[in-house]
Amino acid sequence: MSSSSLFRRFAGATSRAAGKPTTFIVAVLIVVLWAATGPLFQFGDTWQLVINTSTTIITFLMVFLIQNTQNRDSAAVQIKLDELIRSSRAHNALLALEELDDETLARIRAHYCRLAEKGRSELDNVEEALAAEPED
Structure with a gap:
């Protein structure tokens, strides 16, 4: 061994x-x-x-x-x-992302943060639409 x-x-x-x-x-x-x-x-x-x-x-x-x-x-x-x-x-x-420099990682992270924000705002719209619907 x-x-x-x-x-x-x-x-x-x-x-x-x-x-x-x-x-x-x-x-x-x-x-x-x-x-x-x-x-x-x-x-x-x-x-x-x-x-x-x-x-x-x-x-x-x-x-x-x-x-x-x-x-x-x-x-x-x-x-x-x-x-x-x-x-x-x-x-x-995105494979081996950990090998990239800090600046590149920051740019990619910012991109995904924007996507997440967009997704959250879309979710808010869905929640508002559901709340506005009359209950059966």
Whole structure:
């Protein structure tokens, strides 16, 4: 098994585990346990350093693992969307849209915002017409 495959599986499993309620409860219990030991260590610098260092290291490592998982999920969703666009009557020019520069994306977004506004105004007209019709 390749190292990238092993990392992918580890990152996915860690990401899934980190999102579970049980993991959150364990983290809260660890913080409560740490806080409860404060009087035992006279709330000293070392006592504070333990939680600060632990949370910093865990956060630092989790950022990379979760980012890896999100990148893969995002790429998979993008491929699925591209396939839906390709197989529908939508514009094939929208395939791989994420590769375009910001200015082009802004122009395309403005175009679709205008289409949406037009659609909403048409919907308003339909709603007004329905409201004006006498009920049976």
